[in-house]
């Protein structure tokens with residue numbers, strides 16, 4: 001029988017990038033599943049508002065402003081816990097969609113720093129606490145970009161391949177310890193900010209990403225898969241879950257309805 005609620009000793013769930021999109025939806029889902037959620041992101045106002053909303057609904061939620069690329073701040077954050085049950089490495093995203101020939105190296109660096117080093121920072125800082133819980137789970141929200149490339153995507157694809165490799169290697173290295181490593185690789189998800197951030201605030205370009213796609217995934221669709229994977233019994237490790245909308249067969253094969 002699957003246990004929906006984890007053992008009491010391991011009930012803190014830390015979610016990075018919880019100020020919107022998939023991270024906020026995941027925090028909601030995990031709170032509903034009985035976890036004491038700790039919301040982190042750089043935008044304090046947003047995570048505080050979500051923590052208040054969840055607390056008002058009878059859940060346990062706290063906000064902790066954190067930049068995942070700031071190692072000293074991450075180490076300081078980790079001292080707040082004796083044990084942690086779940087770490088969801090979700091903070092990240094894409095910058096630009098230029099071809100390799102003209103891509104901005106600074107965008108590539110930022111994507112690597114956030115998607116890979118950010119995940120590394122949190123994972124290294126909290127691994128002892130996950131171990132100490134006796135039943136810990138590390139989730140890496142990578143992307144289908146972590147598994148195949150597409151034109152104009154190289155910088156993001158390279159970073160998400162890095163996140164994928166981190167998850168896969170960590171699973172090998174800690175086998176035998178009481179910590180699972182789960183990778184969730186979503187395809188096209190329509191969140192408020194992902195494409196907007198990618199295109200530097202250009203709403204028209206951002207809208208084009210989803211143009212004609214009947215039903216892109218929602219943040220909650222992805223959060224649902226995270227919560228499902230995390231709430232399997234402790235001996236069940238969902239190594240990798242690829243989730244796409246029905247209209248998307250691959251990173252480059254998307255059905256778009258034309259009017």
Ligand SMILES: NC(=O)c1ccc[n+]([C@@H]2O[C@H](COP(=O)([O-])OP(=O)(O)OC[C@H]3O[C@@H](n4cnc5c(N)ncnc54)[C@H](OP(=O)(O)O)[C@@H]3O)[C@@H](O)[C@H]2O)c1
Nearest residue numbers: 017019021022041042043067068091092093143189191194
């Ligand atoms: N949307 C998609 O189509 C899609 C598909 C596959 C995978 N993903 C991945 O899923 C994750 C969430 O995506 P989303 O669609 O929910 O995007 P989003 O709405 O843009 O959310 C990104 C989150 O990451 C946080 N973040 C960014 N840089 C950070 C930093 N240096 N330190 C701490 N937090 C940081 C942001 O918060 P602050 O700005 O407040 O710090 C925000 O909460 C990302 O890793 C993304 O790459 C998205």
